[in-house]
Amino acid sequence: MSRALSIEGMVSEPVSFHALAWAAALLGTVLLFVFPDALPWAVKYPSWAVVPFADAMSAVMNFLKTYFSWLTRGITDVLSVPLGFVTGLLAKGWKIGSGPDAWMIPRVSWVGIVAAFTIAGYALGGARLASLAAGCMLYVAIFGQWDSTMLTLSLIVVAVPLCILIGVAIGIVGFRRPGVDAFVISPALDFMQTVPTFAYLLPMLLLFGTNPVAAVIATAIFSIPPMVRATTLALQRVPAEIDDLGSMVGCSPRQKLYRVLLPSGRPLLMVGVNQVIMLALNMVIIASMIGAGGLGYDVLLALRALKIGPGMEAGLAIVVIAIVLDRLSQAAATYRPAAAIPGAPVWQNHPYLSFALLVLVVTTLLSLAFPPLGSLPKAWTVSTGPMWKAAIDWINVNYFDAIDAFRTSLIVWVLNPVRNFLEGFPWLAAVTLLSLAGYTLGGLRLVLVVLPLTLFCAVTGLWEKSMATLYLCGVATAISLLIGVPIGLYAARSDRFQAFITPILDTLQTLPSFCFIIPVVMLFRVGDVTALIATVLFAIVPAIRYTNHGIRQIPVSLIEAAKVSGCTPRQTFWRVQLPLALPEIMLGINQTVLLALSMIIICAMIGTRDLGQEVFIALAKADAGRGITAGIAIAFIGIVADRLLRALARRAQSNLGLA
Amino acid sequence: MSIPSLKTLSAAAAVDQRPVKIACESLWKIYGENARSFLRSKGAAASPEDIAAANVVVAVKNVNLKVREGETFIVMGLSGSGKSTLVRCLSRLVEPTAGQVLLDGKDLLQATDTELIEIRRHKMGMVFQNFALLPHLTVLENVAFPLSVQGAPRAERESRAREVIELVSLTGRENFYPRELSGGQQQRVGIARSLAVRPEVWFLDEPFSALDPLIRREMQAEIARLQSVLKKTVVFITHDIDEAIRLGDRIAIMKDGEVIQVGTPEDLVIEPATPYVADFTRDVPRAKVMSASRLMKPVAHSPENYGGIVRSTDKIASFAPAIVRAKKPFGVADESGVVVGEIAFEDVIDLLAGVSDRESDGRLP
């Protein structure tokens, strides 16, 4: 309403029509709310008008399954080879022969792998990174998570190179053909990044069955977008002079690409690789639902049986692995090796690599004679499971009333009212208001995005579920902002607080989404409250980050100007800093919303009743059409939110004359 | 005055006999969507309003140049005047909108992609303002890179690379990465790399603009030294008039895409075509660019009264201290040693004091 009024103030012919449209739409909405029986089909989408999109999707999937089984089987066979090799190497070893004569080629010794990670840490980041890597890997070994961790790692080791190869190839196409990039690749990537993780699993499950190969493929596809983006961006950012140099020395287009442009873009490419690894880890965990095995599967089992101890243990192992992979790959991105001395032996030019290989081989050979080097005997490992269980039990015994009161009041006073409001909201009014908002913020172009995508949610009969998603997502976002923005503001004012909070945020950001659920579910059991808390934990990071950065990026000269003009600190904050930081903060809100959406969907595992649940059920029933349709609806919600919020941020920016 | 006839005797006359190495005729480069239609409808007559209305940038405007073999040709102008674009048109890094580029008399714009690659591999070298070194290669690999692109065997390209590295005095740094070198050293690598293929035409696009003044001096001397040995056809871009005068045989001054004057440093200083050029050259010490023939008068004294004999091409600055000390006229001899005129020491003092003919002419009437 206030927006409509402020626009009216700008006085021009089409604008007053615009204001009228807003007034009419709002009036209509209120009327529909008050007299829902007047136009029942506009309040609740009529079931006779539902387009059987899901059935069509099922038909398509069945067609693919029937006529392309040769392809899927071929892919499975091809991928099984490297997967089998790596799994054998890291996790399982190989069995040669059968029966009593069978003997094992052992897997790589755990001591060797711990040492190799430590050496890599030392080579890339000195003693600090070495001790971090050593500590984390030892934790995994000693706390009995080695086997599962190695299984998870094997999948990543296969999926990540695949993903990098494909991602770089697509990125190159995007760089060479800007038209294809703008109209095909970028929109496809946008879409892929808003489709919930679950939805990737479904087609893979259908086409490839429940097995690790399906998990690897789902992981690779899910993790491709950042690699494509990083590649195109890295190539575009290569300085024009370097490009000219390539031409001037007479490179063929191929030579220029592979010998000049790609190597020059290495730092950005490595940022892409880091993101790919982290996404792959996230996905491999979730892909445990379609047979990935490993840590994710352990968590899944524990969650299903509500076993606190094993869940926490596996969850912590995931955390630890995430931290190791993130820090190592980040260090690798900035790593600059010393120049190789031509003619010198390999171990002199690559001392760390040679040493690591040596240790791996020696420890593995020794493990033949001394089995504990191959796998740590159960008796030597420590289980923290009982401890976690005891801790949680203690909390539940002593604070049950407090926790339950918190939970109940949250449900009664916040969740239920919002949910009732949104679920009762007339769908036609919602579609109209969103489209109008699109028009106000971004003109006809934005309407062309918002209108069809929101209509999709209604027409496929998923409106109520969409609203249930929106309600959780909205409440989680609101809470994230209420907590995150003040923290960000405080971090912007205090360097010490910023230094304290940065590593925490870094860690929160690297953790796979699964990890957030485990501790919360132990305290709050399944349900919307748990989903909400886990989502807030997951989505709060950008709210803090962008607020902090938005305030800090304001030029010092402006603050000084405000002080010189006699502003009190309070005035400086409210009149100068906050308005100038607003566009940046809004970008943070956008990120928060998208993260919240992706997390809410995963929370279907703990019994929410939204679109995520729809996908989850479809996954259990292998009902492709239903799951894919719900997945698309989720993606569309994400895209609409993203476009509207970005347009809002852009408007805030241009109001400040920044855009 | 007899000066104009004497001028034809000066260095310019000798330059004319060298064959033209690279030239451009009615060369245009217009950036923007409707560049071609704009050129066809408006062409040279386009006013700034037309340009703004068509939403195009005229980066190079109807340029005609001839650069002769072995000549150091400078393109000078303020930033944004179109120097880089012009030079990139000459090497076809930028596709001109209209006109011709002639390399050894052949139209470069007609060359196919493969021909162009061959021409660049063997005939052209380029040095860049920000060095454009490949960050993942060592000094040796960077310098050998053009050869490696051509598929030269490793031993051959490395020995050639070592040769040019020695030429630019970087021996001992072969296994360093660019990031481990100072700016001046990095540009030496850039220079070595551009020379590795023994190019016939050597383009340098503001090679020293990114360097500190002291280093810049040193590098200018380096280029002068290299050029005295290598005698390449050089097209050198700069926005620094001192650099232009120190290094150039001839200088083209650009403004808003147009070449407004081409001439020797002496021509530009003494006979600027427009006030714009005069502004540029105002602070250049005349004695440094002016040759004896410019200041000489018909013979009036007998040879025994001369304090010394100089050649007509000698710069005034080179004998100014001697003539001022001698307080006697100097004789001026042509190439064959025949005295063709003389220089009064008072004229030299006037010149050094900044009292030019033009100014005194203006004051007297």
Ligand SMILES: Nc1ncnc2c1ncn2[C@@H]1O[C@H](COP(=O)(O)OP(=O)(O)O)[C@@H](O)[C@H]1O
């Ligand atoms: N790729 C391009 N697209 C549009 N305009 C350009 C492009 N490259 C250069 N220009 C414009 O052409 C003019 C000449 O640029 P340039 O040749 O780089 O000048 P200089 O090298 O003398 O500084 C400038 O106005 C510049 O903005």
Ligand SMILES: [Mg+2]
């Ligand atoms: Mg330039």
